[in-house]
Amino acid sequence: MSAVTYVEAIVVGALQGVSELFPVSSLGHSILLPAWLGGQWQRDLSIGKDSPYLAVLVAMHVATALALVLFFRKDWVRIIGGLWTSIRHREVRTPDQRLAWLLVLATIPVGLAGLLFEGLLRDFLGKPVPAAIFLALNGGVLYAAEKFSRPSKKAAEEDTVDFSAEDTMVLRAVTVEEATDVRLAKLRVGEAVLIGAAQILALLPGISRSGITMVAGLRRGLGHEDAARFAFLLATPVILAAGVLKMPTLFAPENHASLGPALVGSVIAGIASYISVRFLTGYFETRTLTPFAIYCVVAGIGSLLFFAV
Secondary structure, eight states, rough: OOOOHHHHHHHHHHHHEEEEETTOOOOHHHHHHHHHHHHHHHHHOOOOTTTTHHHHHHHHHHHHHHHHHHHHHHHHHHHHHHHHHHHTTOOOOOOOHHHHHHHHEEEEEHHHHHHHHHHHHHHHOOSHHHHHHHHHHHHHHHHHHHHOOOOOOOHHHOOOOTTTTOOOOOOOOHHHHHHHHHHHHOOOOHHHHHHHHHHGGGGGEEETHHHHHHHHHHHHOOOHHHHHHHHHHHHHHHHHHHHHGGGGGGSSSSGGGGHHHHHHHHHHHHHHHHHHHHHHHHHHHTOSSHHHHHHHHHHHHHHHHHOOO
């Protein structure tokens, strides 16, 4: 297969960085864009078991995960610290400790499913027509979640949180992120695992990881802001672990010509991801999934008509 060029890597990197976090499916767009462009782009950017393009996408996913780690760095310090103190003292007492364990447990289902089925699903469904169908379905699910989800007590609760369980009672400023994490820590274990398990559907090209996770969060009673934050926190270890696990494929002899483009594309993907998560965390404070739902339905049906007719 042909090596990925620098121009292709830059375009795909920007696309990956945006579509991985926007609820529109990065994998679906990574399949559909080359098919729409055709010609050399379609030949170079073909997903397959030994495709240089797939190896480049792996590097871009790692860059996206690192951007998420950078954006939520203060939060991850608290959460990882909570996990460490929980293990050390054999207790789950504070919100940070509980949230840390909820994230661990909620990540297990998609981690196992990814190891077992990701390659199989990609090989069989990594084509324009299935990606178009699932993209349209993704939009339908997002729209249905907004249409039929009802305000819940959890979403309507006041932002006032109780920090009485902390070791010190000295008054201090509570950040918005801490308040959100206290609300997330109140999720039951079963609820958190179900939300995390929703990421399994993102193995289907066209189904958005962040979108489907937010939908699951909304259905369990989270508000848009809390659902988005939980989705991004859940996605970080999954994307990073999957990328690191597959990273050696990028350094295979047949992919050496794509190393330079992969590096440039990854930088672009990381920057685009950081900008995207910064925008989306503010966007979902007051807005909904509806615009993304409409886009996915239109783009999915349009692509299906283009490739199937």
